[in-house]
Amino acid sequence: MAEILALAGANLLSPMVLCFVLGAVAAVIRSDLEIPEAVAKGLAIYLMLAIGMKGGLALAKTGGGNVAASLAMAVALSFTLPVLAYAVLRAMRALGPVDAAAVSAHYGSVSIVTFVTAVEFLGARSTPYDGILVAMMAAMETPAIVTGLLLARRSLGASAPKSPQRRSHLLREVLANGSIVVLIGGFVIGWAAGPSGMKKVEPFMVDIYNGMLCLFLLDMGLVATRQLRSAQGLTARLIAFALVMPPLNAAIGFAAACLLGFGVGSTALLATLCASASYIAVPAAMRLALPQARPAIYITLSLGVTFPFNVAIGIPLYFAIAERLAG
């Protein structure tokens, strides 16, 4: 217990998390601080490319382990985690079926920024991880959306027709969205270029990575807090859900990591992936496919509550447990 607190304390004092806190404070005092959208998007592209490349490089260096099993597990997790979230929401009587389906899709999917922050946490502790985790993250983004829509269809029934054009837009949004393209592309590039190739971009892709992450988390602190403040329809029950679901999902991640025989770093990352909730890709898909669900609910829960929880408390917690399980 003391060890977990020590880890959490050290995490909270890292510049990255402190920048997140700064952003949150700025939002609370209603500062007009604004990271221009183009800058935020540029930072996001940089982070996705860098994390993709890091993962591909790690895979090239250490070989695959069981790539197919890991990816299959990732897809299976993404398909099934929403079912648990849906069951919890409905049991708590926290939301109606359509909103619950939309929220559960978010919790089955992943937050790339949470992953990136966790990778940095591991790096600060010189804990290695398997590069395949990056590919697993990419694989985990989408299946949860399908499950969420299936869960919603049960209650929407016949009143949910979707034209073929809308379906193709949804498909394109979900499979070809910018983040996924850069992430997977970066992964392939890192793997193909290998250590000698990646050395050429090290000053940009590695050395300044943490600084860029600071800026990005500053923006995240601003945006997440503003979202939380402006949200209507949030109940105490929903906030409780958004705090309870990450550790619950992390537990499933630990089980999966044990099955796959992962080391400490990879175990911590898989738990983090399961515990994280999407707030960019899944909301966009939900607007197209499930417009009856309320974005104010699902975005606020995943961005305003779960994301800060994972960054401040979750990541060190999952790492401590991973050390016990796989160390």
Add this chain to the structure above:
Amino acid sequence: MDIHRRKKIEIVVESGMVPDVVEWLVAHGVKGYTTVPKVSGFGRQGRRQTEEISRVFENTLVIAIAPEETARLILAESVERLRDYAAIVYLSDVEVARPDHF
């Protein structure tokens, strides 16, 4: 110069739906359109804003000019088509010089 009357169709819609809306307009024979991205405001869906991590709260303005019959058809269809989305649709009268362009 001859003046020709047409209707201007303006659709303020959530940005994710723009490809869908644009395809729909073109399917009705609308010959062209203009999109004004990243507009913000307020409505029944709450605050619409643009400086956000997710584009889900962002609006786009789509402007098209069409003959009256087409415009009224589009307006009528929009009720059902855009029912669940953040959208408003309205028509106004305009005059153009090149009738074959609209």
